[in-house]
Amino acid sequence: MTISPALAVPDVPHGHVLASVLRSAMRQRPTGVAVITTRDEGPVGFCATSLTSVSLEPPTVCFAVAVGSTSGRAWRRAAHGIVHLLRSDQTAVASTFARSSPDKFAGSVGWRWGPRGQPLLDNVLAWMLVGTRTRLVVGDHLLIVCDVREAAVEPGPGPLIRYDGGFHTCQQFLTEP
Numbered sequence: 001m002t003i004s005p006a007l008a009v010p011d012v013p014h015g016h017v018l019a020s021v022l023r024s025a026m027r028q029r030p031t032g033v034a035v036i037t038t039r040d041e042g043p044v045g046f047c048a049t050s051l052t053s054v055s056l057e058p059p060t061v062c063f064a065v066a067v068g069s070t071s072g073r074a075w076r077r078a079a080h081g082i083v084h085l086l087r088s089d090q091t092a093v094a095s096t097f098a099r100s101s102p103d104k105f106a107g108s109v110g111w112r113w114g115p116r117g118q119p120l121l122d123n124v125l126a127w128m129l130v131g132t133r134t135r136l137v138v139g140d141h142l143l144i145v146c147d148v149r150e151a152a153v154e155p156g157p158g159p160l161i162r163y164d165g166g167f168h169t170c171q172q173f174l175t176e177p
């Protein structure tokens with residue numbers, strides 16, 4: 001699949017203040033933490049909070065990946081990938097995939113090749129095999145809209161949460177009655 005120029009959203013002029021205010025505002029939105037993998041020359045993956053559910057029929061999710069990142073370059077042509085939702089005890093996995101490094105898959109993170117030849121991480125809370133349906137260039141990111149082909153949820157601790165620049169568990173947000 002190629003990126004259709006007709007789908008490219010024109011750049012909107014903006015300044016540093018707007019970008020910083022947007023970043024501050026979005027830090028106030030707690031989100032689950034995902035690692036999204038695909039295969040390029042070798043295994044590729046990045047930590048993501050931009051994952052969003054879009055549709056149930058047909059099952060569809062989307063995420064945004066920085067155009068200039070290793071993953072962004074891979075997703076310009078990737079047909080499939082795996083979205084992993086991390087467990088609350090996987091802060092180290094999130095940190096590994098938040099760094100741009102060729103060694104992400106050579107360290108302590110366990111993984112194997114998944115059903116369509118993409119890296120499948122061990123012991124995650126849930127994973128989804130996705131197929132690229134649409135790519136949309138939006139500013140400095142590529143918005144990838146995907147069909148969900150297969151999904152599994154594993155028992156375990158709750159999700160890893162990103163909030164205000166740090167990692168948290170759901171329990172930290174619960175207040176006693």
Ligand SMILES: Cc1cc2nc3c(=O)[nH]c(=O)nc-3n(C[C@H](O)[C@H](O)[C@H](O)COP(=O)(O)O)c2cc1C
Nearest residue numbers: 046047048049050064065066069070071098099100
């Ligand atoms: C909590 C968290 C969420 C992130 N979410 C995204 C995201 O949704 N999209 C994105 O492009 N980068 C996101 N990043 C940054 C990438 O994980 C980071 O740039 C990574 O090094 C890219 O790796 P790559 O260059 O190997 O693709 C996030 C980082 C963190 C710590």
